[in-house]
Amino acid sequence: MSTVEATAGSQRGEFSDWVRERISHAVSELTAATALVVLFIALSFASPYFLTADNLFNIGAQTAVIAIIATAQTMVIITKGIDLSVGSVAALAGVLGAMVVRDLGFSLWAATVVAIGVGALAGLLNGLLVTVARIPPFIATLGTMSVGRGLVFIFSGAVGVYGLPRSFQLLGNGEILGIPFAVVITVLVAVGVAFLLSQTRFGQYTYAMGSNLEAARRSGIGVRRHLTGVYVLAGVLVGLGGMIAASRVNSGQPNYGISLELDVIAAAVIGGASLFGGQGRIVGTIIGAFLIALVRNGAVLLDISIHYQQVIVGLIIWAAVYFDQYRRRRLEARG
Amino acid sequence: MATTPTATADSERQPTATEPPVLEARGIVKRFGHVEALRGADFTVHRGEVVALIGDNGAGKSTLIKTLSGVHPPDEGEIRVGGRPVQFSTPLDARRAGVETVYQDLAVADDLSVAANLYLGREILRSGPLGRLGLLDKRAMRNGAAAALDELGVRIPRVTTPIAMLSGGQRQCVAVARAIIWATSVVILDEPTAALGVVQTQRVLDVVRRARDAGMSVVLVSHNMPQVLEIADRVEVLRLGRRAARLRTDEVTTDDLVAAMTGSLSAERDER
Numbered sequence: 001m002s003t004v005e006a007t008a009g010s011q012r013g014e015f016s017d018w019v020r021e022r023i024s025h026a027v028s029e030l031t032a033a034t035a036l037v038v039l040f041i042a043l044s045f046a047s048p049y050f051l052t053a054d055n056l057f058n059i060g061a062q063t064a065v066i067a068i069i070a071t072a073q074t075m076v077i078i079t080k081g082i083d084l085s086v087g088s089v090a091a092l093a094g095v096l097g098a099m100v101v102r103d104l105g106f107s108l109w110a111a112t113v114v115a116i117g118v119g120a121l122a123g124l125l126n127g128l129l130v131t132v133a134r135i136p137p138f139i140a141t142l143g144t145m146s147v148g149r150g151l152v153f154i155f156s157g158a159v160g161v162y163g164l165p166r167s168f169q170l171l172g173n174g175e176i177l178g179i180p181f182a183v184v185i186t187v188l189v190a191v192g193v194a195f196l197l198s199q200t201r202f203g204q205y206t207y208a209m210g211s212n213l214e215a216a217r218r219s220g221i222g223v224r225r226h227l228t229g230v231y232v233l234a235g236v237l238v239g240l241g242g243m244i245a246a247s248r249v250n251s252g253q254p255n256y257g258i259s260l261e262l263d264v265i266a267a268a269v270i271g272g273a274s275l276f277g278g279q280g281r282i283v284g285t286i287i288g289a290f291l292i293a294l295v296r297n298g299a300v301l302l303d304i305s306i307h308y309q310q311v312i313v314g315l316i317i318w319a320a321v322y323f324d325q326y327r328r329r330r331l332e333a334r335g
Numbered sequence: 336m337a338t339t340p341t342a343t344a345d346s347e348r349q350p351t352a353t354e355p356p357v358l359e360a361r362g363i364v365k366r367f368g369h370v371e372a373l374r375g376a377d378f379t380v381h382r383g384e385v386v387a388l389i390g391d392n393g394a395g396k397s398t399l400i401k402t403l404s405g406v407h408p409p410d411e412g413e414i415r416v417g418g419r420p421v422q423f424s425t426p427l428d429a430r431r432a433g434v435e436t437v438y439q440d441l442a443v444a445d446d447l448s449v450a451a452n453l454y455l456g457r458e459i460l461r462s463g464p465l466g467r468l469g470l471l472d473k474r475a476m477r478n479g480a481a482a483a484l485d486e487l488g489v490r491i492p493r494v495t496t497p498i499a500m501l502s503g504g505q506r507q508c509v510a511v512a513r514a515i516i517w518a519t520s521v522v523i524l525d526e527p528t529a530a531l532g533v534v535q536t537q538r539v540l541d542v543v544r545r546a547r548d549a550g551m552s553v554v555l556v557s558h559n560m561p562q563v564l565e566i567a568d569r570v571e572v573l574r575l576g577r578r579a580a581r582l583r584t585d586e587v588t589t590d591d592l593v594a595a596m597t598g599s600l601s602a603e604r605d606e607r
């Protein structure tokens with residue numbers, strides 16, 4: 001009697017179960033990857049410039065910033081949180097990074113450390129607002145978004161930070177063996193965070209908190225500390241991304257990153273991260289970031305206005321979240 | 336109504352009369368504002384027995400369970416584990432003392448695999464410096480989980496399956512197994528079969544029996560009187576925040592249990 005359920009369907013049933021399990025894990029990633037390939041091929045035909053080395057390099061560098069910040073966003077989304085402050089924190093990090101180079105003569109590397117520190121502080125603030133002040137992540141990071149943007153304008157006097165040495169561009173426009181330096185950094189970040197999430201206790205707790213916070217707490221996990229840690233780490237990556245973005249345009253732009261949160265949330269969700277928490281993998285997010293960057297790039301090449309780009313990204317977010325909901329419902333119906 | 340018990344020799348079927356109860360609560364008082372949920376409640380669990388804790392809604396069952404598992408520290412009274420007084424300020428304290436609790440809905444993380452759930456909060460890390468960096472030894476946890484579930488007779492497709500893909504019964508079996516695996520003295524199950532069908536319920540109860548046979552003590556909170564009589568060795572009845580009766584299941588009927596819960600039978604036949 002006790003074996004009725006488990007053995008139902010014999011070996012073959014178990015195998016097909018296993019396959020289904022694997023596929024349902026990767027289904028968003030496969031869908032996103034397919035869309036990516038289709039879009040890539042379509043753009044190759046649609047625009048003669050698309051496949052040029054310059055443009056591909058450009059896409060790589062453009063993807064890099066989105067991918068790094070989307071990686072941060074993914075970690076937060078896995079915990080059932082969301083970080084709306086990524087755009088303004090990236091701008092703050094980039095502007096302050098540029099200012100310490102211009103005004104204090106910092107090297108690029110020292111400035112990068114400053115930018116990362118700015119991001120980490122913002123992340124710590126977000127984390128404490130969520131864990132200690134118990135403000136829902138959406139509101140907490142909405143506040144940080146506003147405060148961050150305000151501070152950027154205050155520090156910069158609302159004008160771009162120019163007059164930087166050429167070396168400032170290394171992070172965003174430099175290359176190693178023809179590969180954009182930013183892409184190399186992105187790969188390192190993505191591999192590192194993917195490893196962290198899938199192979200370490202920190203990662204395990206990240207998924208556990210997003211999946212069932214109370215179960216995690218009762219399992220003796222230091223929920224506050226770990227959740228705060230996730231936000232801090234996300235902030236570090238946002239700071240790094242902001243610095244790369246500033247380096248790309250060789251200036252600190254106080255207006256940088258407005259509505260960037262939409263792009264990175266879209267990238268994460270397209271790649272399979274669930275806004276209901278507990279699910280998401282970096283490989284999916286990277287595919288999603290590529291997709292978003294391609295949409296942006298393709299729109300520019302095909303001379304589609306930025307306003308339509310906004311519409312397209314919005315449609316993609318709807319589709320991805322609908323798909324996620326649909327998948328959850330089916331899973332629940334099965335269970 | 337029963338009054339506070341006075342000490343008498345424990346004539347229960349204890350093999351060694353000198354062995355102290357694995358878990359004991361004495362005179363527990365717990366107030367929430369002006370509401371006194373527990374008014375000097377006692378509770379006793381001996382080694383290797385299944386004790387059902389029953390009582391009408393509002394009798395204080397949940398509150399008592401929560402004091403025993405460290406969620407609500409008691410305002411007055413004493414909790415003893417193996418005869419030694421303990422202070423449970425957090426669930427972690429209770430777990431460290433060997434008392435594991437399975438709550439109705441809060442037990443497992445749906446998105447994690449079976450193995451990850453069994454080891455949640457107690458992950459096995461790689462040996463050496465990699466382990467100090469927090470690197471998981473997933474293989475060891477897979478193997479450990481498979482072996483432990485096998486021992487308890489819990490059948491699931493694979494330990495790598497996410498909980499979300501299991502049936503309700505399998506899910507609850509995993510939650511119960513998780514508590515049993517880590518408990519060193521007592522497992523507390525709060526309505527473990529409330530949401531389950533007949534077959535699934537039997538599977539959970541099978542797991543409980545196996546644990547009992549292996550020497551584990553189990554506290555079962557249940558509203559299902561036939562089930563209580565089927566699985567439990569003893570029943571402790573809570574009424575109005577106090578223990579109203581202690582009964583052996585081989586001596587009573589469902590009617591007796593209901594009578595004790597409603598107060599028409601007051602059988603705090605004292606055995607302490």
